[in-house]
Amino acid sequence: MRDTYIIGVGMTKFGRAGDWTLIDVLEYAAARALEDAGLGENVESVFVANMGAGILNRLSGLGSAMVDRLCLFPAAAETVENGPASGGSAVKIGAMAVGSGAVDTALVVGGEVMRAVTGWEATDFVATLTHPEAEYIYGVTLPALAGMFARLYMDKYGVTPEHLAMVAIKNHENAMKNPDAHIQQTVTMEGLLHRPEAVVNNPYVAEPLRMFDCCPVSDGAAAVVLCSREVAERSGKPLVRIAGFGQATDTHAVHEREDPTELAAVRTAAERAFAMAGRKPADVDVAELHDAFTILEIAQSEEAGFFERGTGHIALEKGETRPGGRLPINVSGGLKARGHPVGATGVAQVVEIARHLRGEAGERQIEKPRVGFTCNFGGFGNNVVCFVLEREG
Amino acid sequence: MTAFTASVCRSCGAVAYPPRRRCRACGKTGSDPVPLEGKATLVTFTRVYNLSLAFEERYITVGIVEFQSGARALGRLAVDEPEIGMELSCYVAPVRTVGYETYEGLWFERPGSPAA
Amino acid sequence: MSQLEEILRPPEKDLPPYPAKYIVLASGERMVIRQARREEVPILLPDVAALTTVDRDYYDIVAARTYAELLGWLRHRVRDEYCLVGLVDGVLVGLVNGRSLSPRIGVSYHTIAMRRGLRVGAHLFAAKMEYHIEYLNQQEVYIVAESPIGFRRWMIEYGLEKRPQVHHELGGVMSWALTRDLYFEAKDRLVVGERPVPDDLMEKAKVITPVEEDVLIKQVTARIRQAEG
Structure with missing residues (x-):
């Protein structure tokens, strides 16, 4: 397979779409990425990542709608739905399309408008990805699955509520330097856990997880333009290569997994991405992990191979995952503070890493990174897509 | 007994809930229900x-x-x-x-x- | 006062004061909750008016009705009304209002959060319930919800009782009630804050600073559309 490069990135701010429709939001991000790529309307293939348009916005056929809105005729187009990993899947399929030689250029745009419904309905919508008979009918939500996971994980490895809060505090702080973040508000250990007011400030959502352990419900979109090496060299843009991708699956019903504290699909997807890139976790300079819940940032940092199992929270405590630390994680603010428009997230993670590798991450720029990593976590870990990205030259 | 059943693989005896026709452990098809x-x-x-x-x-x-x-x-x-x-x-x-x-x-x- | 005005005005009665308290928010900021004085209503009205244009999460309906209630209080057309404000460094972050219907019964009007994501509305609503039950010593408070957020917060978190026979002053849907028992059951997990407010903090909360309109709209909408979009 030949190499695939990222020559254009763009995204909306994450937050609330207001009177913007899903198509408007997707268009904004896609137009920014196309503008950045400088290819004009010269895109052969379009992949739109989205999870909930059918349920939330009563829309289908987003791929065709996107081509129409951007006048990209007669480009090929499709919609990619893979739950919260839709974005990662679409980037992967785009990379396969370019890598196979079938096309030289592809636009990948992921987006979601979830705030079209109430928070209740949004939570229920995301819960439709759980097992219908064995999970969904019980009122199980994603926070519920994460809560059951967190209880075992915390017991086993000595992770405390303070460690979870440290993830939130770090990622909220990071988002202060990201103008595209949904939430720009720092939070403190005192206010989240240690004051008597914490019972109201930070109530339980699914014990032991509290409100500030969960990502917000966001609207937004992110886009990348992918191309062959030849096109990338002509563009004069910094060369950012998709060095490796990996994807893996796990059981639909979470209770079927032998060790309920393992995220086997994260481990396998990361191993596959590193193998394809010919890299190892120690080579990574900056990573975006899928912290839909604070516990997941800690667990994924271990499953992806950055820290020994059971030591992710210690690395966090030592500041190793802060900007300037050994491996900055979620410099963008992560899902926790940048926000989580489900279909957009996997693409937004790639946009963030590409910006760092290009040296265009503004105030939050990590110093001269060469290798970046992303983990986009679908379901409760039943479908995971990871990328290794590299700066050339 | 509940109305809910699991399945037992006819080849390797692995139990699954929700029931599976194809066994996750051995990959063979064919199972029997067990309450x-x-x-x-x-x-x-x-x-x-x-x-x-x-x-x-x-x-x-x-x-x-x-x-x-x-x-x-x-x-x-x-x-x-x-x-x-x-x-x-x-x-x-x-x-x-x-x-x-x-x-x-x-x-x-x-x-x-x-x-x- | 003209004779006609005397007829139109409800009798003046001073409600017992709500002693100010402060709450440390998730951000670490200290929010003072204190009673607003009638003469402070003109400071509050422009911010409330600005929110009548926000069609998200029922801000427009809630703000329009609150505007009328506060104006009614200012101009002596609503009887026994009160307003509590939340202030961070003197800046308005939210307000709640209601009135005393009788010595036994309180009526909850509205809750407006001017900053979001820090549970300002939840803290202020709790303070309002605290005022009715613990300081006005009422038996129950009538409540209706106009927004899904309100419904979820109040009806489910407090486990309110239905009062289908009660016609709440705000009209509309089913009335609910917070009884003394329900209040004291929920108090530990919903009503927080410390008294007295330290002098330095109270000093900053003396004068209400309204929020600038564009900042306020940005705070409550978190819109992603950018100017050039």
């Missing part, structure tokens, strides 16, 4: 607060249990202070109403409690 019944042990649990509109409660308690057969399942807990490793018994009762449809599901309680 989900008897004592179960609590593996993990959570109290869930932000519930869907179908629920009027402030929170519900859900957990994952392991039956003696090795089958695992998720269900509602009718237990005030659950503890990991505690023994539970199983019954079937409504768990959710969607529109005019009421769905039954697995409930777990301390053995000897009067079924709700």
Whole structure:
């Protein structure tokens, strides 16, 4: 397979779409990425990542709608739905399309408008990805699955509520330097856990997880333009290569997994991405992990191979995952503070890493990174897509 | 016996819930149903607060249990202070109403409690 | 006062004061909750008016009705009304209002959060319930919800009782009630804050600083559309 490069990135701010429709939001991000790529309307293939348009916005056929809105005729187009990993899947399929030689250029745009419904309905919508008979009918939500996971994980490895809060505090702080973040508000250990007011400030959502352990419900979109090496060299843009991708699956019903504290699909997807890139976790300079819940940032940092199992929270405590630390994680603010428009997230993670590798991450720029990593976590870990990205030259 | 059944692989004996035709352990096709019944042990649990509109409660308690057969399942807990490793018994009762449809599901309680 | 005005004005009665308290928010900021004085209403009205243009999460309806209630209080057309404000460094972050219907019964009007994501509305609503039950010593408070957020917060978190026979002053849907028992059951997990407010903090909360309109709109909408979009 030949190499695939990222020559254009763009995204909306994450937050609330207001009177913007899903198509408007997707268009904004896609137009920014196309503008950045400088290819004009010269895109052969379009992949739109989205999870909930059918349920939330009563829309289908987003791929065709996107081509129409951007006048990209007669480009090929499709919609990619893979739950919260839709974005990662679409980037992967785009990379396969370019890598196979079938096309030289592809636009990948992921987006979601979830705030079209109430928070209740949004939570229920995301819960439709759980097992219908064995999970969904019980009122199980994603926070519920994460809560059951967190209880075992915390017991086993000595992770405390303070460690979870440290993830939130770090990622909220990071988002202060990201103008595209949904939430720009720092939070403190005192206010989240240690004051008597914490019972109201930070109530339980699914014990032991509290409100500030969960990502917000966001609207937004992110886009990348992918191309062959030849096109990338002509563009004069910094060369950012998709060095490796990996994807893996796990059981639909979470209770079927032998060790309920393992995220086997994260481990396998990361191993596959590193193998394809010919890299190892120690080579990574900056990573975006899928912290839909604070516990997941800690667990994924271990499953992806950055820290020994059971030591992710210690690395966090030592500041190793802060900007300037050994491996900055979620410099963008992560899902926790940048926000989580489900279909957009996997693409937004790639946009963030590409910006760092290009040296265009503004105030939050990590110093001269060469290798970046992303983990986009679908379901409760039943479908995971990871990328290794590299700066050339 | 509950109306809920797991499956046992005819080739390797692996138990699965929800039932599977094709075995996850050995990959062979063909299984027989076995009832989900008897004592179960609590593996993990959570109290869930932000519930869907179908629920009027402030929170519900859900957990994952392991039956003696090795089958695992998720269900509602009718237990005030659950503890990991505690023994539970199983019954079937409504768990959710969607529109005019009421769905039954697995409930777990301390053995000897009067079924709700 | 003209004779006609005397007829139109409800009798003046001073409600017992709500002693100010402060709450440390998730951000670490200290929010003072204190009673607003009638003469402070003109400071509050422009911010409330600005929110009548926000069609998200029922801000427009809630703000329009609150505007009328506060104006009614200012101009002596609503009887026994009160307003509590939340202030961070003197800046308005939210307000709640209601009135005393009788010595036994309180009526909750509205809750407006001017900053979001820090549970300002939840803290202020709790303070309002605290005022009715603990300081006005009422038996119950009538409540209706106009927004899904309100419904979820109040009806489910407090486990309110239905009062289908009660016609709440705000009209509309089913009335609910917070009884003394429900209040004291929920108090530990919903009503927080410390008294007295330290002098330095109270000093900053003396004068209400309204929020600039564009900042306020940005705070409550978190819109992603950018100017050039």
